[in-house]
Amino acid sequence: EAQVTQNPRYLITVTGKKLTVTCSQNMNHEYMSWYRQDPGLGLRQIYYSMNVEVTDKGDVPEGYKVSRKEKRNFPLILESPSPNQTSLYFCASSAGLADSYEQYFGPGTRLTVT
């Protein structure tokens, strides 16, 4: 089954404790991205990656890091989480700008930073 998976689905952590949210897709998609969803603000893009070893900042990259060492994985790293990073996070993938315009979204990771 074609899917985007994220782990964990729920996470409660404390300020400053480094964490990683994993994202994996099994569709051989080149393009992957991370969004955060906050009430009334919709989804805002954090980082995106056009291919392996190619990443770029989205609208709200501050406080986040990503890496794309393999095509299927695109982890989101919070080196020193702060309460304003409490949010619902979605990973998404698509075949790329030329082939397909449909982005497939993961189920979301609800993060709470106290």
Add this chain to the structure above:
Amino acid sequence: GEDVEQSLFLSVREGDSSVINCTYTDSSSTYLYWYKQEPGAGLQLLTYIFSNMDMKQDQRLTVLLNKKDKHLSLRIADTQTGDSAIYFCAEMWDAGNMLTFGGGTRLMVKP
């Protein structure tokens, strides 16, 4: 920067039509999308329209695009209780493979 706006809330009766509206600012949009998010779930792509089209129909869904006014709408015919969800419009623009989302419209369907 790019801005996509939607009203926050819409309530309709089962069987009626729903119309969810969206306005955007970027005239270089290439594709415009409608996503549905059910409670506790991720986003599901409902439909999309290329920016050189005025209308697209897909079963109960009709998308209308007024490029001059930068206005996008989603009409759901014969709305059912299962259509209750948050609906997001999104635009893709030329600067890259980036989507800008609106804030979402919560659709409530009353029996």
